[in-house]
Amino acid sequence: MEIPSALVDKLRSAQRVVVLTGAGxxxxxxxxxxxxxxxxxxxxxxxxxxxxAAAFTANPRLVWEWYAWRRSLVAQAAPNPGHYALAKLExxxxxxxxxxxxxxxxxxxxxxxxxxxLHGNIQRTKCxxxxxVIETWQEHTDxxxxxxxxxxxxxPDVVWFGESLPPEALEAAWEAVExxxxxxxxxxxxxxxxxxxxxxxxxxxxxxxxxxNPQPTPQTRLASYIIRGPSGVLLPELIARTWPNFP
Numbered sequence: 636m637e638i639p640s641a642l643v644d645k646l647r648s649a650q651r652v653v654v655l656t657g658a659g660x661x662x663x664x665x666x667x668x669x670x671x672x673x674x675x676x677x678x679x680x681x682x683x684x685x686x687x688a689a690a691f692t693a694n695p696r697l698v699w700e701w702y703a704w705r706r707s708l709v710a711q712a713a714p715n716p717g718h719y720a721l722a723k724l725e726x727x728x729x730x731x732x733x734x735x736x737x738x739x740x741x742x743x744x745x746x747x748x749x750x751x752x753l754h755g756n757i758q759r760t761k762c763x764x765x766x767x768v769i770e771t772w773q774e775h776t777d778x779x780x781x782x783x784x785x786x787x788x789x790x791p792d793v794v795w796f797g798e799s800l801p802p803e804a805l806e807a808a809w810e811a812v813e814x815x816x817x818x819x820x821x822x823x824x825x826x827x828x829x830x831x832x833x834x835x836x837x838x839x840x841x842x843x844x845x846x847x848n849p850q851p852t853p854q855t856r857l858a859s860y861i862i863r864g865p866s867g868v869l870l871p872e873l874i875a876r877t878w879p880n881f882p
Contacts, residue, residue, distance in 0.1 A: 657823025718745035720870035759792035825852035
């Protein structure tokens with residue numbers, strides 16, 4: 636789909652831009668979305684039944700090994716052109732924030748720095764008891780491994796069902812959205828709260844909302860510009876149109 640010239644003009648002059656990304660962006664890199672069917676040994680498990688503190692307490696080995704499998708899928712993936720285009724966009728906008736629902740770290744690997752991770756990061760590990768991020772631990776037979784400080788079990792640093800989002804990340808996201816001129820919602824279903832409320836907050840704050848997604852979402856009605864298609868194709872085109880001489 637063609638990039639609207641009016642959007643190109645707005646982006647070129649924008650000083651404050653916020654981008655929200657969802658699972659669709661990572662799916663273009665081959666990362667399965669959370670609710671896609673499991674494969675192999677994990678085909679008989681419902682992801683939503685494993686991603687809870689209760690499931691971890693009941694069977695910590697099972698949950699740890701499931702996340703180890705998911706980390707292996709992420710390790711095999713690489714950032715796609717959409718990820719790299721967002722890293723370039725960050726370089727051009729004075730006040731830029733990238734809010735992501737994704738936990739795979741592909742935005743960081745593409746070179747983005749101003750990232751707000753609403754749902755955590757699957758590559759990080761934290762103590763189940765103390766909730767502190769643990770960088771290193773002693774490897775031995777325990778699965779999951781144990782916290783080197785308190786001996787508690789380690790878990791992935793992601794937000795499970797029934798848990799609150801990190802308050803610092805949520806506050807940073809609200810702050811960024813309330814002061815932006817342009818708000819992009821990219822590759823997100825628009826149904827998972829509180830991220831689903833961000834486009835409406837941006838609209839109330841006077842921002843122009845842009846949706847880039849192959850399919851309509853509940854947020855489509857809020858967008859002034861709707862561009863249908865994969866972000867890995869459309870974002871590089873948008874950057875090239877906006878800043879033709881930008882390498």
